[in-house]
Amino acid sequence: MTVQLNPLSSSALQELRSNFDKREANRLAMNAVTSSGIDPVAHNYDRSRLLQHRFSVTVDNGKVTSQAHSGRCWLFSSLNVARFVARKALNIDTNSPSNPAGDFEFSQNYAMYYDKLERVNYFLQDMAALVRAGEPVDSQLMQFLLSDVMGDGGQWIMAMNLYKKYGAVPKQYFPETASSQNTSQMNSQLRSLLHQAVAHMVADPGSIEQIISDYTAAGHRILTIHLGTPPTAFDWEWTDKDGNFHRDGQITPQEFWQKYVSAGLEDYVCLIDDPRREHPKGKKIAIEHLGNVAGGDPTEYLNVPAQFMKDCARKIMTEQGLPVWFGADCHPMMDRKEGKWATDLFEYGRVYDVDFDLDKEQRVRFGESAMNHAMAFVGVDVADDGQTTNRWKVENSWGSDIADKGYFAMSDDWFTQYVYEVAVPKSMLPEEYRKAFDEPAIMLPAWDPMGALA
Known part of the structure; x- marks a missing residue:
């Protein structure tokens, strides 16, 4: 279908310029933003100073970790939860002399190694099934899977699949490398390898099994x-x-995981806040073709209200004294240097004279927001009623040179708008929610925003 597009005329451009100049605030904003950038100009001073790094409940998890130039936040955050459990089992504090680095930490490189290896196999097996079924190479599904292959992101369930199969090791036994801290070149080579494998599958379907074997080895x-x-x-x-x-x-790494972390975390389930009205609360959601370990647990979530996720996270920290893994869209309204999130932390609309009015459902539906980062809640400020949450303490994995030694403060309203997922013990769910996990999931396509990886 041919669409007629109207060009921007010179008269329309002149009118835009004239209208801009008529408003004195536009020139003041231009002078400020061109000199300093938008964030310092739009920064809401009053909101920032009132969002303090103080919390009524805190789970001490020691020095924050750093994922460096990689997208391994889901591995860092899940292992940060696991290291809290391990430290209690080992009776070590946050600066144990058993670790030469001065703080006990799991090897994220070890987890990534097996995640990438398993994903090579998962992708090759998945694409082989599609090729055998006659899926056209230029279909939306094939093109999405080819473009999305071998990123660093993942989910809680994908992390548990790795730890159940491969266990975990302290960081000193498998430290970081140049490529684990900056994964771009390694990922690029793996992506090229897998694209080539699929091309060979399409060209010679009779040799698919040999192609899988050869390219897994490569x-x-x-x-x-x-x-x-x-x-x-x-x-x-x-x-x-x-x-x-x-x-x-x-x-062995498997024995270490079972002995010092135990199977408790493996029994967690994922709650998600999908705000789209066609996806009812209390129902299970799954994403087609999303996973890392063939034969592992499927990546699926229970769709619940944001308030229920808050209640679970608060209870886990206040009653069990444990950190809580979660996934969010970390970019909106973030002061990275000070380590703060609040829905009104920046007043962009006042600077631009634009009303940014999309709600959470619209942001998901129109491609404005999706989960892209995983972290851990390690504290919460609870009001005197014992139920209302004011703000949340977040353990990030961006190093200790920013925020409050790497720890962030999140306002409760920001949680409502931009947190999408939390991992919680299945045992703490009400009966109707536990039963929902036994029902078939609503299957969403591979490119659905709820399939976004942290």
Whole structure:
């Protein structure tokens, strides 16, 4: 269909210029923004100073971690929750002498290595099934999967699939590498490899099994060259916070996970706030073709109101004393340097004389917002009624040089508008929500915004 597009005429342009000049505030805004940038000019001083880094409930999780130039926030945040559990089991504080770096931390490189290897297999198996079924290469599905392959993002359930299969190791046994801290070149090579594999599948469907085998081996070589060879066992010893030395002897990563983190986190489920009216609350949602470990648990969520997610997060911290993993759209209304989020932290509309009026549902529907970052709640400020939440303490994975030594403060209204997912114990859900997990999921296409990865 040919669409007639109206050009921007010289007279229309002249009218735009004239109208701009008529409003004195426009020139003041132009002078300020061209010199300083939009955020310093739009910054809401009163809102910022009132959003304090003080909380009535705090879960001490030590020094924040840094994902560097990578998109591994979902691994960092899930392992930050796991390290809190492990530190309690090991009786070590946040600055244990058992770790040369001065703080106990899990190896995110180890988790990423196996995530990437599993994703190579998952993608090849998934694409092979589509090729065999005759899916056209230029279909929306094929083109989306080809363009989306081998990013760094993920979900809580995908992380648990890795830990259940491969366990975890302390960071000193598989430290960071140049490529784990900056994944762009490694990902680019893996992406090219997998694109080539699919091209060969389409050209020679009779050789698909051999193609999968050959390209899985090639993916393994690339990953090992970039990230190193992960340990299959290690000698674990540590000194607890009371000064007592412990030696476990040789232990596998799977044994370490089961012994010091336990299966508790693996029994968590994911709650999501999909604000679109056609997706009812209390129903399970899943995304087609989304996963990392073939044969692992499917990536699915229960759609619930944002207030229910808040109640669960508050109870986990206040009653169980544990951090809470969550996913959000981190970019809107964020002061990265000061470590703050609030829905009115920047007054862009006043600077531009534009009313930005989309609600959460409209932002999702029209491509304005989706989950893109995972973190952990480690504190909350609860009002005297014991129920109302004022603000939230967030452990980020962007290093300790920003915010409050890397910890952010989030207003409660920002939670409502931009938090999309939390991971909670299934046992804390009411019966109707637990039963909903036994029902078939509403299947959404691969490109649906609820399939966005943190």
